[in-house]
Amino acid sequence: MNVRFATACLVAAFASALIPPAARAGGVQPVWFPIGPAYAADGINGSILRVNAVVSAAGHQFATYYTADGSVALAERSIGSADWDIAIEPFKGNIDDAHNYVAIGISSDGLIHISYDHHSSPLHYRVSRKPYDIRSFSDEIPMTGDLERHVTYPEFITAPDGMLYFFYRDGASGNGSLCLNRYDPRTHSWKIVQHPLIDGENKCNPYPWRPCVGTDGVLHVAWCWRDTPDAETNHDLCYAESADGGATWRCSDGRPQPLPITQENAQVIDPIPTGSNLINQCASAVDPAGHPHLAQYFNDETGTPQYYNEWFDGHKWHKTQVSHRTGKFDVSGGGSLAIPISRPEIAISRTGVACMITRDADVGGGIRLYESSAPYEKWNTIDLTHDDLENWEPTYDPTRLRDDGILSLFVLPVRQGNHETTTDLPPQEAQILEIPLP
Numbered sequence: 529m530n531v532r533f534a535t536a537c538l539v540a541a542f543a544s545a546l547i548p549p550a551a552r553a554g555g556v557q558p559v560w561f562p563i564g565p566a567y568a569a570d571g572i573n574g575s576i577l578r579v580n581a582v583v584s585a586a587g588h589q590f591a592t593y594y595t596a597d598g599s600v601a602l603a604e605r606s607i608g609s610a611d612w613d614i615a616i617e618p619f620k621g622n623i624d625d626a627h628n629y630v631a632i633g634i635s636s637d638g639l640i641h642i643s644y645d646h647h648s649s650p651l652h653y654r655v656s657r658k659p660y661d662i663r664s665f666s667d668e669i670p671m672t673g674d675l676e677r678h679v680t681y682p683e684f685i686t687a688p689d690g691m692l693y694f695f696y697r698d699g700a701s702g703n704g705s706l707c708l709n710r711y712d713p714r715t716h717s718w719k720i721v722q723h724p725l726i727d728g729e730n731k732c733n734p735y736p737w738r739p740c741v742g743t744d745g746v747l748h749v750a751w752c753w754r755d756t757p758d759a760e761t762n763h764d765l766c767y768a769e770s771a772d773g774g775a776t777w778r779c780s781d782g783r784p785q786p787l788p789i790t791q792e793n794a795q796v797i798d799p800i801p802t803g804s805n806l807i808n809q810c811a812s813a814v815d816p817a818g819h820p821h822l823a824q825y826f827n828d829e830t831g832t833p834q835y836y837n838e839w840f841d842g843h844k845w846h847k848t849q850v851s852h853r854t855g856k857f858d859v860s861g862g863g864s865l866a867i868p869i870s871r872p873e874i875a876i877s878r879t880g881v882a883c884m885i886t887r888d889a890d891v892g893g894g895i896r897l898y899e900s901s902a903p904y905e906k907w908n909t910i911d912l913t914h915d916d917l918e919n920w921e922p923t924y925d926p927t928r929l930r931d932d933g934i935l936s937l938f939v940l941p942v943r944q945g946n947h948e949t950t951t952d953l954p955p956q957e958a959q960i961l962e963i964p965l966p
Contacts, residue, residue, distance in 0.1 A: 557963070558961050558963040559961070559963075560959050560960070560962075561605070561961075562610075562957055563591060563603050563612050563614070563957070563958040563960065564601070564603070564612070564614055564957070564958060565595070565596065565955040565956065566596075566955060566957075567595060567596050567598070568940060568941060568942045568943065568956040569623075569942075569950045569953050570625075570626045570864065570942065570944050570945060570949075571626040571864055571919050571921070571943075571944035572594060572623055572626040573593045573594055573629070573940050573942060573958070574917075574921060574940045575626060575629055575864075575923075576811065576870065576922060577627070577629060577681060577921075578923050579683040579684065579738050580633055580684050580685075580686075580923070580925075581631070581632070581923040582632075582937075583632055583633065583634055583684075583686070583925055583926070583927055584607065584928045584936075585634040586659075587607050588606055588607065589605050589606075589607055589925065589936070590603065590604050590634065591612075591632075591960065592632045592642065593630065593938075593940070593958055594623050594630060596954075596955045598620040598621055598623045599616050599617060599619070600616075600617040600620065600621065600630050600642065600644055601614055602615045602617065602640070602642070603615075603662075603958075604660075613662070619654070619665075620645075621644045621645030621652075622647075624948075624950055625864075625948055626944060626948065627646065627680060627864065628646060628647055630642060631643050631644070631683060633684025633685075633692050633694070634660075634686065634692070635692040636691070636692070636713045638659025638660050639658075640656040640661070640662065641653070641694075641711075642654050646679045646681070646696075647680055648680055648700045649678070649680075650677050650679065651668075651671060651676035651679045651696075653668060653670070653671050653682075654669065671694065671718045672719070674720055674723055675698040675723050678698055678699055678700065679697070679698065680699075680700075680704070681695075681696055681697045682696045683696065683736075683738065683739070685739050686741075686926065686927065688743050690713075692710070692711040693708060693711075693739070694709040694710070694718065695708055695725075697733070698723075699728065700757075701733055701754065701756075701757040702732065702755060702758075702761070703730055703733060704734075705724035705725075705734070705788070706725050706749075706751070707724050707725060708721040708725045708774050709721055710773060710774060721774040722774055722787065724788050725749070725777075725788060725789065726788060726789040726790075726794075727788035727790050728753075729790055729791070731755075732754060732791060733753070733754045734751040734766075734789075735751055735752050735753075735808035736749055737750040737810045737812045737824070738809075738812055738873075739812065740813050740814050740820070740926075742814035743816075743818070744818050745771065746769050746814075747771075747773070748767070748769050748812055748820040749812075750765060750766065750767045750797075750820075750822045751765075751766050752764055752766065752806055752808055753766070758860060758861060759807075759859045759861060759865065760803055760858075760860040760861075762800075762802065762804075763800055763801055763802045764796045764798070764799055764800055765796070765797055765800055765822065765838065766789075766794045766797065767797045767820070767822070767840075768785045768789060768795065777789070780795065780797065783795075797845050798838060798845070798847065800826055804826045804827045805827045805858065806824065806859075807824060807826070807833075807859055807867075809871065810823050810824040811823050811871070811872060812874065813876045815839070815876045815880050815882065815902070816879070817842075817880070819839055819842065821839040821874055821904070822837070822874075823835065823836070823872040823873065823884050824836055824838075825851075825869065825871070828849065831856060832854060833856070833857065833859075833869065834849050834851045835850040835872050835886060835898065836848065836850060837850050837900070837904055839904060841903075846904070848900075848904060850872075850884055850898045850907045851886075851888075855868060855888075855889075855890040857869075863946070863947040864945075864948050865946055865947070866945060868888065868889035869886065869887065870886050870919075870922060872884050872885065872922075873885040873921075873922040875924055875929055875935055875965065877933060877965035878930075879966060880902055881965055882901070882904055883897050883898070883965055884899075884907070885897055885924070886898070886922070887917055887921065889916075892914045893915075893918060894912065894913035894914045894915055894917065895911070895912040895922070896910070897912060912963070913961075917940075917941045918944075918953070919942050919943055919944040922937055924936055929965065934963070934965070935963050935964070936961075937962075937963075938958070939959045939961050940956055940957075941953070941956045
C-alpha cells in the first residue's frame with residue numbers, strides 16, 4: 529500500500545494550532561510532520577517501551593506503528609520533507625495488549641529490522657531484503673535461535689559507529705532475564721553477546737532503562753529489580769557499563785562486574801525501596817563528556833512521585849529532583865497501567881544541554897520539557913503543547929539528535945486501560961514533532 533500524507537501547509541497549521549504562544553515567543557519553534565491514523569485504544573503505539581518508534585539513516589527517517597486493524601505500518605520520508613511514504617505490511621500484532629508494540633532498528637548495511645507482537649511469546653522478527661526498503665521484508669526468522677520462546681520488550685539500540693544491539697527479556701514479569709545480541713553487517717547475521725546479561729535467577733526480574741551508547745562506544749545499562757508481577761515491588765536502581773560491545777562489564781567505579789549480573793553482585797547506585805512508586809523501564813543518555821544520565825520517577829519525602837535525574841561525573845553519582853509535582857498516585861498491580869504521568873525520556877544535546885521529556889495530566893497532559901546544563905542542578909520548564917495526549921509516553925529519534933541536533937519525537941494521543949484493558953478511543957493522527965536542542 530502506497531500512501532502519501534501531509535503538506536507543508538498542513539505542517540504549519542498543526543504547528544500554529546498546537547504550540548502555545550509562550551513557547552513560540554520564547555524561541556522554541558517546533559514543527560509538526562503528520563504521518564497518518566494509528567491505533568490509539570491502548571498504549572501500544574504510545575509507550576516509551578518502544579525505544580525506537582522512529583529512527584533515521586542515510587538521509588531518511590523511518591517510523592513504525594500499528595494501524596486500527598493491527599497491521600504493522602512503516603513510514604519513510606526524506607529528512608526535511610513533509611511527505612511520508614507509508615507501507616501497510618501484510619503481518620499483524622495483537623493490539624489488545626500494550627506490551628506487544630513494534631520496534632525498528634537499522635543496521636550499518638542499511639537493512640531495516642523490526643520486532644513486534646511480544647508478551648512472553650516466541651520471537652517475531654523480520655528484516656528487509658533490500659537496504660532502506662520498507663516493502664521487502666522477509667518472513668519471520670529466528671535471530672540466534674537461543675532463548676527466543678518467551679520474548680518481551682524488544683529494543684534495537686544503534687551505537688554511533690553503526691553497531692546495532694538487540695536487548696530483550698527472556699521469561700516473565702517477576703521471573704525473567706535480560707538478553708543481549710549484536711548484529712554483524714559482514715555476515716548479515718546476529719550473534720549472542722550475553723544470554724543472559726542480567727539474570728533474575730527465577731526469583732525476580734530486571735527491568736532495564738533504555739540503554740545508551742556514548743561517542744566513545746561505551747554501552748550503558750541501568751535497571752531496577754521487580755520481585756513479583758506487581759509494579760509496587762520495583763526497587764533499587766542499578767548500573768553497569770561495557771567498553772567492548774558487551775563482552776565484559778564493569779561498575780561505574782571501574783570494578784569488574786561479574787557475569788551474569790544478579791541481585792547479589794549488581795552495583796546499586798540508588799537503594800530505592802519497594803513501595804516507592806519507582807517506575808520501571810525509563811531512559812538513559814550520555815552527555816558529551818561521556819557521563820551517563822538516568823531519568824526516572826519515584827516518591828519524594830512527601831510520598832509524591834517526582835522526576836529525578838541521576839548522573840555520574842566520573843567520580844560519584846549525583847541525584848537531582850527535576851519536577852515539583854503535587855499530585856499523588858500509586859504504581860501498583862500487574863499489566864499495563866493508566867498512569868497520570870509518563871515515564872520520562874532524556875535527550876542530551878551536542879553542547880551538553882539535558883532535556884527530560886514528559887507528559888503530566890496535572891498540567892494538562894501536553895508535552896513538557898525540563899532543561900538543564902552542567903552541573904544539572906537547576907532545571908527550567910518548557911510546555912511545548914497543551915493538548916491532552918492522555919497516556920502518551922515520549923520516544924525520539926536518537927540518530928537525528930546525534931547527527932543534526934534535532935529532537936524528533938513520535939507523538940500520538942493514546943488511552944490505556946488498567947491491567948491490560950483497552951478503551952474506546954478511536955484511531956488518532958500519528959505525528960513527528962521536531963525541535964532543535966541548544
